[in-house]
Each structure stands twice: as structure tokens, then as C-alpha cells.
Amino acid sequence: MLGENPNSRVVDELELLRGVVRVDVAVISDTLHGYEIKSASDNLIRLPNQQEHYRKVFEKMTLVADEKHVEHAVKIVPDCWGLISVGMKDGKPFANEIWPARRSYELDPLAMAQLLWREEALELMQYFDLNYGYASKPRKVLWQVLANNLTVEQLKAFVCFKLKTRKGWKKKKRCRIVIK
Numbered sequence: 413m414l415g416e417n418p419n420s421r422v423v424d425e426l427e428l429l430r431g432v433v434r435v436d437v438a439v440i441s442d443t444l445h446g447y448e449i450k451s452a453s454d455n456l457i458r459l460p461n462q463q464e465h466y467r468k469v470f471e472k473m474t475l476v477a478d479e480k481h482v483e484h485a486v487k488i489v490p491d492c493w494g495l496i497s498v499g500m501k502d503g504k505p506f507a508n509e510i511w512p513a514r515r516s517y518e519l520d521p522l523a524m525a526q527l528l529w530r531e532e533a534l535e536l537m538q539y540f541d542l543n544y545g546y547a548s549k550p551r552k553v554l555w556q557v558l559a560n561n562l563t564v565e566q567l568k569a570f571v572c573f574k575l576k577t578r579k580g581w582k583k584k585k586r587c588r589i590v591i592k
Contacts, residue, residue: 421576429526433465436476440575443568445513446470450485452478452499459488468523471568472513482510492516521559524567532574533558540566 420441425434437447446466450456459475466473467490474494477485482497489495494513499506525533533554537543542561546554558567 419576423575428465428469428523433462435462435466435470438470438575440572442572443471443515444469444572444575445472445474447474447476450475450477450481452480454478454481456481456484456488459485463490463493465523467516467518468520469527471515471519473516474513476507486510490516519564519568521562521564521567522555524564524571525555525558527571528555528558528574530554532570536562536567536570 420439423438423440425436426438426446427434435446436449439445439447446469448459448462448466450459456477463473472494473490473492474496475485475489476496476498479497479499482495485495492514495510497508497510528536530551533551534543534547536558537546537554540562542557546557
């Protein structure tokens with residue numbers, strides 16, 4: 413079940429790369445788990461490009477696809493991605509987990525750093541004594557300093573904490589999804 417952990421946050425339309433790419437749903441706890449949703453009226457044309465960006469940020473990723481997309485999705489989603497088939501059966505909606513998401517080890521430090529606001533990047537730099545001379549630098553420079561000096565695990569821990577606790581950004585949602 414998703415979203416029942418009180419220490420997690422569910423975010424709709426989480427932007428990556430400052431609006432270039434968005435994941436439909438992100439579940440943020442000690443890890444980032446993304447969910448890309450493809451309805452019956454969607455297609456999978458953009459999925460390869462989305463995969464390229466998602467793999468850099470999400471430790472786990474799940475494609476939730478209308479049953480009509482599943483045959484094609486099986487051929488193109490990475491092995492570590494989860495796959496959930498959704499549709500209607502006897503007039504009732506269903507969700508069927510084909511396989512669960514597994515942890516990916518392809519996280520990119522720069523992509524992780526880019527999820528931070530400028531003030532958050534400076535805060536992290538100060539914690540690691542990396543902030544000297546950078547207070548007036550643009551956020552792109554700050555992100556690069558963080559990516560070059562911290563491990564992916566250090567960045568991930570801070571990014572998850574900041575995304576879970578950010579105020580005035582996105583409304584906190586409580587969501588309960590049960591997959592049978």
C-alpha cells in the first residue's frame with residue numbers, strides 16, 4: 413500500500429530538470445519512487461525519453477499502464493521498473509501488479525541536486541563546509557558543487573528530507589492504493 417507511511421509524502425506531477433520532464437506521481441520517503449501513468453488514451457512514444465530522466469532520480473520506478481499498453485510495455489521498460497496493469501473488468505476497475513519495482517543503482521548526483529531549491533542547496537553546502545564563496549552564485553553552480561563533492565547517498569538523504577518537509581510548495585496528500 414502506498415502513502416500509508418506517515419513519514420512519506422505523495423506528490424503529483426513532480427518536475428525534474430525544472431519543468432522539462434514530470435513524473436505523474438512521486439512517493440517520497442527515505443527513497444524516491446516514481447509512478448508514470450499511461451491511460452488508454454495515451455501512447456508509449458515518450459516513455460524511452462522519460463526513462464532516461466527518471467533513472468537518474470528515482471531509486472524505484474513503476475509504470476502504471478492501461479491493459480492495452482502492457483504487451484508493448486513489457487518489451488520496453490527496464491528490468492528494474494515495476495509494471496502494473498489497470499483497466500475495467502465486468503464494469504469495475506482493477507489493478508494487477510505484473511511485477512514489483514526493484515531498486516535501481518543508476519542515480520545521478522547532478523540530477524538529484526537539481527531537485528533542490530537554491531536555499532536548500534546552500535544549506536547542504538554549509539553543512540559540508542562547501543559554501544565559502546558561493547553565496548551569490550547561481551543555482552546551477554551550487555548543484556554542480558554538490559554533485560562533485562557529495563555521494564549519491566548523501567544527496568538522496570537530503571533531497572528526500574527536503575521534499576518531504578518543504579512548505580508552501582505542493583499540498584500534502586494522503587493516498588491509499590491497494591494492489592491485489
